[in-house]
Amino acid sequence: MIDKIKGYIAEAEAFTTQNKEELEAFRIKYLGKKGILNDFFAEFKNVAKEQKKEFGQVVNNLKKTAEEKVATLQEAMESKEETKGIYGDLTRPGEPFTVGSRHPISVIKNQIIDIFANIGFNVSEGPEIEDDWHNFTALNLPEYHPARDMQDTFFIQTNPDVLLRTHTSSVQVRYMEDNKPPIRTISPGRVFRNEAISARSHCIFHQIEGLYVDENVSFADLKQTLLYFTKEMFGKSKIRLRPSYFPFTEPSAEIDIYWGLKTETDYRITKGTGWLEIGGCGMVDPNVLKNCGIDETKYNGFAFGMGVERIAMLQYQIGDIRMFYENDVRFLEQFKSSI
Known part of the structure; x- marks a missing residue:
């Protein structure tokens, strides 16, 4: 079970996207009410006493990894949208500068x-x-x-x-x-x-x-x-x-x-x-x-x-x-x- 959780941690760390829908699906998969983390927390009562400490640490690590990944990707997407809103499409040709002259x-x-x-x-x-x-x-x-x-x-x-x-x-x-x-x-x-x-x-x-x-x-x-x-x-x-x-x-x-x-x-x-x-x-x-x-x-x-x-x-x-x-x-x- 612990090895399975560590696999999810590695999967969460490797996850990346620039699509809002994909990020929301990732959040629901790990942090939603019916997500993976809730299943592991529900399983905690069935874990052997000598493994509870390690099991709890690994599950908390998965939760922290998933939350940080969601926060980081959301911030990157919002920053990109803000820049585009201010400067427009940065790939478009710029407006020429108006050159003045002496009177x-x-x-x-x-x-x-x-x-x-x-x-x-x-x-x-x-x-x-x-x-x-x-x-x-x-x-x-x-x-x-x-x-x-x-x-x-x-x-x-x-x-x-x-x-x-x-x-x-x-x-x-x-x-x-x-x-x-x-x-x-x-x-x-x-x-x-x-x-x-x-x-x-x-x-x-x-x-x-x-x-x-x-x-x-x-x-x-x-x-x-x-x-x-x-x-x-x-x-x-x-x-x-x-x-x-x-x-x-x-x-x-x-x-x-x-x-x-x-x-x-x-x-x-x-x-x-x-x-x-x-x-x-x-x-x-x-x-x-x-x-x-x-x-x-x-x-x-x-x-x-x-x-x-x-x-x-x-x-x-x-x-x-x-x-x-x-x-x-x-x-x-x-x-x-x-x-």
Whole structure:
């Protein structure tokens, strides 16, 4: 009888299944009311006195083995069901990851920064909320100067001396206050002007302005710097500088590149002339240097500025500046291959 029970123990230890019905049949066979264990317990009274101890130990061992086997297999099945419920069918192909991309404004801005970094320009940044001194007065635009009307400004209502910067020239003022010549820096950033929003203009846009201050800087240095930039950025080797007016530079000029007239788009964006304006420039007014604590009798320099959106619209043939700010995923996904 004891050998028979040991055989059942070995059978229970070897049993395995992943089927609930088979496991339930195993439980009933060993642990049910009419199972093997109940039969052995009922037989206990008929066992010889000298074998009762060993018989009882073997039967308890069979009971323990059967209960542990049922518990172990049930836990394994429940764990498998839980995993499947959370993750689904793990044998199915996974969903592809959505790859993002840089915004076209960031792409163009980084390209411009890299171009000027190759000729020694560092990057300087400043606050978007400015004071009147850094945004206007230090740049040769004293209070009530008529040229202030060239830039419709967002003023802070509770403090008329605080405003949203209208250009990144304010960053150049801060940089000149904290650094001594030679200075060679570009200032990229977001600027704000109180203008009507249309396909060609926006109240928020991005600028990159450059500044070079040293001894014996000439207008020829400015032209060669801009020519280098247009070759690297657009592949264009023909530029012209048209006389213009900016309060903080003298003389001042508009920067045009010869875009050409090869396509209908070229005719449209250049209005049939082949020339396209990309920014403004000039020699830094001595008053600006003096306001920033630089000896204007020893040093001079040049400055230039351009709109990032305008260049992005040219490079990607985008006809509406508002598209940059609408966060339309269909528009942004077109730039996934951009750097």
